[in-house]
Amino acid sequence: MKSYWCERAWLPDGVAARVLVRVDRGRIVSVSTVDTIPLGVERLYGLVLPGFANAHSHAFHRALRGRTHGGGGTFWTWRDAMYELADRLTPDSYLRLARAVYAEMAVAGVTAVGEFHYLHDGGNEMAEALRQAARDAGIRITLLDACYLAGGIGEPVRGVQEKFSDGTGDAWLDRVAELRGDDNTRIGAAIHSVRAVPRDTLALVAGAFPDRPLHVHLSEQPAENRACLDAYGLTPTRLLAEAGALxxxxxxxxxxxxxxxxxxxxxxxxxxxxxxxxxEADLADGIGPARELADAGSPLSLGSDQHAVVDLLAEARALEHGERLRTGHRGRFTPAELVGALANHAAIGWPEAGGIVVGAPCDLVSVRLDSVRTTGVEPGQVVMAATASDVSVVVAGGRVIARDGVHEALGDVPRLLGEALRPLLD
Incomplete structure (x- = not known):
């Protein structure tokens, strides 16, 4: 049995001091406060948060970071660069890249990732590369296998998009049915978008795996909404609702x-x-109605998507800041709501995770309270000041996977990223 002593920990009832977390076979078996630190325990200083869930990732997009800004452009010109990158990837190069990206997530406090996977290339080799990459990095993964059949509403796939397509919904279903979950992997489904899945196939994808998470890109761009209204007379959301996808x-x-x-x-x-x-900022997409969605009954989660940065603390803070910019009001989300969003593992099919509670996987993220960013902050408001650079120790499934920005098993993450990126960018 392993034990962790937390100087402070984020518990369901608030921040508590001197918390002892006992672990057996990767799961929390007791949470208590103690006056004396027991011998032989791992000490976690600062504020310990539940492990972060990166609910939306495209691992291969990481190779585009800092390489698409020279000429300005739009979401659509960025997409052209993404297509060129996708065309260069093989299962081996994707394994190296995804392993490095997931290691970057691990040192930033991510203990589970939802990988929105559409780079199929005719089979499941790319999916297996992602599965292995996550295991190597010590984080759990949900493979959200995306159906992608069209290059736009009423348009065939062209060029590199053929790597994304299974040809028909039934072929997508047959291929995904071959994927099996394991102790570190869960399999989900995804509708890439209403642009990429024809109307008559939406219901098939939505109902294919009724006990698994289903994700969908929705209304990211006004052009998507216009195309859907022109073709069907419905918004993308209404179209999904009529297909039983909500x-x-x-x-x-x-x-x-x-x-x-x-x-x-x-x-x-x-x-x-x-x-x-x-x-959404990097691609000039806009700022969505987050508070209204939460108030309407939609649980919120967070993702780093194309990995312009990998910092879920920054994503949580940007959620609140976006609301302030959009509305002119502060405090649209409480710090507790922001922590709930960054630890929302249920969104990717791990509902038992996301809290420092008995029965949950032991996922702990120790955040320093003595850095230039966090010195003097109230522990309960650390999400409004800390960044990934303040993450000191990361525990996933009861095991330490990162310390002070260095991955315990894979070592120096910048070196790992460099080795993976160099062949793709030369």
Whole structure:
């Protein structure tokens, strides 16, 4: 049995001091406060938060960081660069890249990732590379295998998009059915978008795996909404609702450009929404109605998406800051709500995770309270000041996977990233 003593810990009832967490076979078996530190325990200083869930990731997009800004452009010109990168990847190069990206997540406090996976290349080799990469990095993964059949509404796939497509919905279903979960991997499904999945296939994907999470890119761009309205006379949200794709196991990603009716449909179905503030800013997508979605009944989660940064603390803070910029009011989300969003493992099919409670996987993130960013902050408000650089120790499934920015098993993450990126960028 392993034990961790936390100088302070974020418990369901608030921040508590001198917390002892006992672990057996990777799960928390007791949480208590103690006056004396027992012998032989691992000491975690600062504030210990539950492990972070990165609910929306495209691992291969990491190779585009800092390489798409020279000419300005739009989401659509950025997408062209993404296509060029996708065309160069093989299962081996993707394994190296994803392993490095997941290691970068691990040192930043991420203990589980939802990988929105559409780079199929005719089979499941890329998916198996992602599975192995997560295991090597010591974090859990949910493979959200995306159906991608069209290059736009009424348009065939072209060029590199053929790597994303299975040809038909039935072929997608057959391929995904071959994927098996394990102790570190869960399998989910995804509708890439209403642009990439024809209307007559949406219901098939939505109902294919009724006990698994279902994710979908939704209303990220106004052009997507216009195309859907022109083709079907419906918003993307209404189209998904009519296909039975909005349920409590659904997470809509982005949800940036929604009508009041869209918000009501999502909230009424208890469908979650994953916000990716750094990506939505980087691609000039806009600022979505996060508070309205939460108030309507949509659980919120966070993702780093294209990995312009990998810092879930910064994503949580940007969620609140976006609301302040959009509305002119502060305190749209409490620190507790922000921590709830960054630890929302249920969004990616791990509902037992995301809290320092008995029965949960022992996922702990120790955040320094003595850095230049966090010195003097109230522990309960650390999410409004800390960054990934303040993460000191990360525990996933009861095992330390990172210390002070260095991965315990994989070592120096910048070196790992450099070795993976160099062949793709030369």
């Amino acid at each position: 349920t409590e196991r659904t997470t809509a990603v982005h949800g940036t450009h929604l009508t009041d009716e869209d918000i009501a449909l999502l909230g009424g179905a208890s469908s979650g929404v994953c916000l990716c503030p750094s990506t």
